[in-house]
Amino acid sequence: MTKRERPTSARSGDPPSFRCPTCSLELRDVIAALQVSFVALDDDDRYPGRCGVYLDRHAEVLTELGADVAAAFFADALHVASVLESVCGADRFNLAQLGNVDRHLHWHVVPRTHEEDFPSCTPWDDPRRKTPLEPATKDSLIGALRAALTSPRVQH
Numbered sequence: 052m053t054k055r056e057r058p059t060s061a062r063s064g065d066p067p068s069f070r071c072p073t074c075s076l077e078l079r080d081v082i083a084a085l086q087v088s089f090v091a092l093d094d095d096d097r098y099p100g101r102c103g104v105y106l107d108r109h110a111e112v113l114t115e116l117g118a119d120v121a122a123a124f125f126a127d128a129l130h131v132a133s134v135l136e137s138v139c140g141a142d143r144f145n146l147a148q149l150g151n152v153d154r155h156l157h158w159h160v161v162p163r164t165h166e167e168d169f170p171s172c173t174p175w176d177d178p179r180r181k182t183p184l185e186p187a188t189k190d191s192l193i194g195a196l197r198a199a200l201t202s203p204r205v206q207h
C-alpha cells in the first residue's frame with residue numbers, strides 16, 4: 052500500500068484529478084477528498100448524484116486495510132450517503148462494494164427514491180440504459196455535492 056496520494060491539478064482552476072500509480076485508475080472531476088478517499092460523480096442520469104468513493108491508496112479488498120483505515124473508508128461512504136440524502140432528496144441509498152470490474156477499492160453510493168420507476172431493481176439490474184447527465188445538470192450537481200461534502204460536518 053502506498054501513502055495517500057493527493058488530488059492534483061495541472062492548472063489552477065482545473066477540477067482536481069487522481070491517478071493511482073499501481074492500477075492506473077484515473078478520476079477526473081474529483082468532487083472532494085475525504086478522510087481516506089476521493090469522491091467522484093458516476094455520470095448516470097438514472098440516478099443523479101450517484102457517486103464512487105475511491106480509497107486514496109491502492110488496495111483491492113477490505114481485508115487488506117487496517118481496522119482504522121477500513122473504518123474511516125466506511126465513514127467516508129456514509130458521509131457521502133448522508134449528503135446525497137440532503138442534496139439529491141434521496142429517501143434511501145444503495146451502498147455496494149463489488150470489485151468485479153475496477154480493481155481499485157471503491158464504494159458505489161447510489162441515491163434512491165420511493166418515486167422511481169424501478170424501486171426494487173439494483174442499479175445493475177435497472178432495465179433503463181445508463182446515459183450521461185445533461186452538462187448543466189452535471190455541473191450543478193457537482194457544485195452542490197462539493198459544497199456539501201467540504202463544509203464542516205454537523206454532529207447529530
Ligand SMILES: [Zn+2]
Pocket residue numbers: 071072073074075076108109110154155156
Ligand atoms: Zn489502484
